Amino acid sequence: MAKFVVNPSSPAQYDAWRKGVVPEVERVGPGLWSVPVPIPINPLRYVLVYVLELPGGVAIVDAGWNTDEAYDALVAGLGVAGHGIADVRAVLVTHIHPDHYGLAGRVREASGAWIGLHPADAALIRERYDDEVVDSLVRREREMLARSGVPGETVDELAGASMSIRHLVSAVRPDRLIEDGDRLDLPGWDLRALWTPGHSPGHLCFVSPSRRLLFSGDHVLAKITPIVAVHPQSRPNPLADYLDSLAAVRKLDVEEVLPAHEYRFRDLTGRVDHVTAHHEERLAEVEQVVGAATGGLTCWEAATRLTWSRPWETFQAFARRAATNETLAHLVWLAERGRVACVPGEPERWHLAGR
Numbered sequence: 012m013a014k015f016v017v018n019p020s021s022p023a024q025y026d027a028w029r030k031g032v033v034p035e036v037e038r039v040g041p042g043l044w045s046v047p048v049p050i051p052i053n054p055l056r057y058v059l060v061y062v063l064e065l066p067g068g069v070a071i072v073d074a075g076w077n078t079d080e081a082y083d084a085l086v087a088g089l090g091v092a093g094h095g096i097a098d099v100r101a102v103l104v105t106h107i108h109p110d111h112y113g114l115a116g117r118v119r120e121a122s123g124a125w126i127g128l129h130p131a132d133a134a135l136i137r138e139r140y141d142d143e144v145v146d147s148l149v150r151r152e153r154e155m156l157a158r159s160g161v162p163g164e165t166v167d168e169l170a171g172a173s174m175s176i177r178h179l180v181s182a183v184r185p186d187r188l189i190e191d192g193d194r195l196d197l198p199g200w201d202l203r204a205l206w207t208p209g210h211s212p213g214h215l216c217f218v219s220p221s222r223r224l225l226f227s228g229d230h231v232l233a234k235i236t237p238i239v240a241v242h243p244q245s246r247p248n249p250l251a252d253y254l255d256s257l258a259a260v261r262k263l264d265v266e267e268v269l270p271a272h273e274y275r276f277r278d279l280t281g282r283v284d285h286v287t288a289h290h291e292e293r294l295a296e297v298e299q300v301v302g303a304a305t306g307g308l309t310c311w312e313a314a315t316r317l318t319w320s321r322p323w324e325t326f327q328a329f330a331r332r333a334a335t336n337e338t339l340a341h342l343v344w345l346a347e348r349g350r351v352a353c354v355p356g357e358p359e360r361w362h363l364a365g366r
């Protein structure tokens with residue numbers, strides 16, 4: 012695929028990312044700050060929390076993981092911007108992944124801020140993070156992985172791969188549900204919510220038309236592409252959702268993209284086109300792998316035959332599960348377009364359509 016390099020809008024932030032260190036707290040523009048909050052055991056290293064100044068306090072976009080280190084970094088970052096944690100009035104959360112939602116409850120406790128989330132993600136919190144019901148989610152994950160052809164001895168390990176990080180989220184409920192197109196009631200800001208399902212069923216981006224800014228969460232990032240996977244809590248065809256959501260942000264008149272990881276950048280349309288092309292290429296590769304297997308193959312078998320950024324053998328349980336479920340997202344997309352077909356069963360097998 013042709014190389015495409017985004018244009019970073021903060022040389023200092025880009026430089027820090029390149030050197031593998033956490034960037035400084037930065038003033039992005041009038042009344043707007045970027046606060047990197049560290050996340051543990053993760054190559055992304057930090058989530059970028061955005062601080063939006065209001066007449067009597069601040070709103071933040073995303074919060075960080077629920078660790079003391081993250082909380083202290085957020086408090087310190089707010090301090091650099093001239094605010095305290097008690098000044099937070101609103102926590103706008105792009106989606107419920109631990110690096111975005113984890114700390115929201117603690118911020119609310121310290122400040123009385125309201126927490127806003129899209130209803131499709133709010134609906135997933137109980138099953139995902141409540142101890143009494145999480146077993147049912149693991150069971151559904153196990154069934155799904157078995158259907159994908161994950162070998163028996165590996166299924167349990169893969170199904171439980173997220174359990175160790177659950178404590179990094181406080182399973183609080185949001186105070187407000189934010190729907191597609193909602194205008195956020197934040198004085199001095201013309202912020203509008205855009206529902207961008209794909210990476211998460213209720214992923215939200217926030218747009219400021221007057222400032223031509225897009226808070227893109229994990230939907231569009233400068234370097235990496237977010238995981239788009241079929242899993243027990245996903246919508247039926249998350250890759251179709253994701254590609255539609257890319258097309259939706261592509262229509263926006265945006266000058267600068269403020270993502271939740273890596274570094275902020277310009278040229279949204281160029282980046283969207285590149286990510287779209289990446290998935291088209293991936294779809295072609297999946298179709299080719301299916302076509303090359305006589306008698307069809309399972310999703311797991313397809314996943315092991317695709318090219319990945321690292322050798323398959325080096326993948327840990329969490330990465331193998333993500334890769335399997337991502338492959339399934341591509342198979343489901345191809346099946347919906349009539350390019351491959353699924354023979355149901357335990358496991359289910361995939362063929363080229365018409366064979």
Ligand SMILES: [Zn+2]
Nearest residue numbers: 106108210229
């Ligand atoms: Zn995420």
Ligand SMILES: [Zn+2]
Nearest residue numbers: 108110229271
């Ligand atoms: Zn993230």
